[in-house]
Amino acid sequence: MKSDAVKCGMQQAPHRSLFHALGFTEEEMKKPLVGIVSSYNEIVPGHMNIDKIVNAVKMGVAMAGGVPVVFPAIAVCDGIAMGHVGMKYSLVTRDLIADSTECMALAHQFDALVMVPNCDKNVPGLLMAAARINVPTVFVSGGPMLAGHVKGKKTSLSSMFEAVGAYSAGKMSEEDVRDFEQHACPTCGSCSGMYTANSMNCLTEVLGMGLKGNGTIPAVYSERLALAKHAGMKVMEMLEKNIRPRDIMTEEAFYNALTVDMALGCSTNSMLHLPAIAHEAGVELNLEIANELSAKTPNLCHLAPAGHTYIEELNEAGGVYAVMNELNKKGLLRTECMTVTGKTVGENIAGCVNKNPEVIRPVENPYSQTGGIAVLKGNLAPEGAVVKRSAVAPEMMVHEGPARVFDCEEDAIAAIKGGQIIAGDVVVIRYEGPKGGPGMREMLNPTSAIAGMGLGSTVALITDGRFSGASRGASIGHVSPEAAVGGPIALVEEGDLIQVNIPANTLTVKVSEEEMAARREKWQPREPKVTTGYLARYASLVTDASRGAILKK
CATH class of the missing domain: 3.50.30.80 (IlvD/EDD C-terminal domain-like)
Structure with a gap:
């Protein structure tokens, strides 16, 4: 075990004394040490529920024979940081998150990792770290927020920003804005449209680093706690099989991510993050390929802000795997890629049907014949x-x-x-x-x-x-x-x-x-x-x- 470097041998007696200071038992010292990277904090709505996700992951790791150990990662709420000097700090945290996680994981010689991110730069930052550290790793996010309801219509954070613009134009009253303010963001979770956080969580599934539903199961659903337990168990299976992030995040996996990005109509920020993650995995992802993939990839989803459906509806329609299965009808995916399930992409998506052709358009009837990003x-x-x-x-x-x-x-x-x-x-x-x-x-x-x-x-x-x-x-x-x-x-x-x-x-x-x-x-x-x-x-x-x-x- 990698953690033997801090647990075994006479030279490690001082190290063991510090583990004893943590309350470790002799039985625990003989088991794999699994780091759980918790992005929990009390300022980001997408992260306020992550403590519960982390506890579920710990249970899954322990049930599968590992010793879970939690350490933190920072996260910024882009919505709260928007429109002032705080937004200058958003993107820069991505590299800070990657660097600090690398430091913690390698300094303490964890055998495996479970990453628990959720919001915009937190997800790519931890994916970058996973590629660098390259020990068996599974991702499970905090999950998306439910859509808001204002005047009988579903809404989200983007509607809130636009309401402020409408107020400035004299098209909306202060009372109307207050109605949006109170109801646009009704639960914890990443904002409910296909914005950057949900884009990256969905693409984590596509890359093969997250389990089915990671990008779409709402934050407040108990199903997400079950997903977190399975993530904890799955990382122990990956450790046993020695499946590592660089075995999963291959050039073909990034092509899959770009392809599904086009079909989902993800955030343009994915074009910043995917090449940076790929670089850490030893893959040079040239964005010249984006237009080539877009030219042959139909756009199947119009989630907010492009349309009036939300991540919760994508989840109900079959989620990311259903979108991938539609694309596979045209042979657009590299189905042989390995994933954290221990199975290939093709094995994972087999039988994942599209349950709502209004949310996920069939490939025969797309919103457009070309992808969502250019x-x-x-x-x-x-x-x-x-x-x-x-x-x-x-x-x-x-x-x-x-x-x-x-x-x-x-x-x-x-x-x-x-x-x-x-x-x-x-x-x-x-x-x-x-x-x-x-x-x-x-x-x-x-x-x-x-x-x-x-x-x-x-x-x-x-x-x-x-x-x-x-x-x-x-x-x-x-x-x-x-x-x-x-x-x-x-x-x-x-x-x-x-x-x-x-x-x-x-x-x-x-x-x-x-x-x-x-x-x-x-x-x-x-x-x-x-x-x-x-x-x-x-x-x-x-x-x-x-x-x-x-x-x-």
């Missing part, structure tokens, strides 16, 4: 930009309009709420990337303000920051290279014509090469916005600004 390129984004195609109104698939340029999120919001943005405009928000922000803030407030003002189907928004999974409309983020490193987005001027062509996968500014070269000659790098503390260190360490990743060489 990577755009052009003279404005030579290294790429990402859009959630499935959440874009048909009339905005091709759009051309004058640039309205802002050098931070706050200025853009003030202009939107002040009525300075009109139909046809293209709002450009720059210097919000990983280095320039620093921290690559999400732009849910600006997109929600645009939607709330009734401009969601007439105004595009482009940024070198990123978009929340809750964003909808022609919101194009992750523009790379970012402005802070001299990307073309830094050279755009007020009134320049910008063309978005999603079917053609292009994003261009209609300025001649000569004029862009002249502007580049005049461009000067900006002074860093943050010069001390963790954010400053992060900005100096980022080695792949297109996905905000601190990639270890």
Whole structure:
């Protein structure tokens, strides 16, 4: 056992004395040491129930003959962090979570791990850590929130942000906003639409690192406690069979994840996280493949914010495995991939039927023949930009309009709420990337303000920051290279014509090469916005600004 390094032999007598200080018995010292990474805290709604999940995992590990030992991982609530300096800290926590978990797991020589994440950066951070540490590992998340109910309709957090925009436009009363405020988020759990947290939890199933239902069983269902017990038992089986994360997270598994991402219409943030996770697993995932996979993958789900169904309904319809089974009818999945069940993808999804063709469209009747995410390129984004195609109104698939340029999120919001943005405009928000922000803030407030003002189907928004999974409309983020490193987005001027062509996968500014070269000659790098503390260190360490990743060489 790996843990023998801290438990066995005369040289480890001091180590054993510390285990005795923890109350360990001689019987426990002979069993595998299983670390349970608990992301429980009392500030993130998606994490407030994780203590119960962790207790269930502990029981499962103990029942299967292991010794469960809990240690923590941090997590940020992106909703609470939104729209102020706190959002600069969201993405950067992903690497912090990965690094700190690696430190704890290797310092204490755990034989196996069960990761218990839930929200946006917590899931990819722990997947990155699992790939690095590479001991048998199973994931079980805290689960999604139930949808809210306002005025007889289901709703979620994105509706709450848009309600604020509608209030600013005089389209909603303070009482109406208060009604949303009280009822949009009715239970604990990750926010109820196909936002980043639920996207990544669903893709954890697809990658093979989580059991069936990990991404969809609601947080408040007792079924999730049973799932957690099974995760604890399953990790002991993996330990016995020596199945490790890098045996599971192969190149083929990441292709599966990208394919199902397209079918589900996941958050654009998955395009930041999947390459970073793949890198840790020794797989170089080139986003060029995204459009190739999208071209042949039908979009089968329109979950909020793209539509009016929620994760609880996806669960009732058969969950992620049912979506995968639909895709497999077209031979789009690598079914031979190994998973934490000890079985292949093909074995796992066999017989998982689609129980509701209105929630999961059959492959013969998709929402679209192409996937939910598109990577755009052009003279404005030579290294790429990402859009959630499935959440874009048909009339905005091709759009051309004058640039309205802002050098931070706050200025853009003030202009939107002040009525300075009109139909046809293209709002450009720059210097919000990983280095320039620093921290690559999400732009849910600006997109929600645009939607709330009734401009969601007439105004595009482009940024070198990123978009929340809750964003909808022609919101194009992750523009790379970012402005802070001299990307073309830094050279755009007020009134320049910008063309978005999603079917053609292009994003261009209609300025001649000569004029862009002249502007580049005049461009000067900006002074860093943050010069001390963790954010400053992060900005100096980022080695792949297109996905905000601190990639270890």
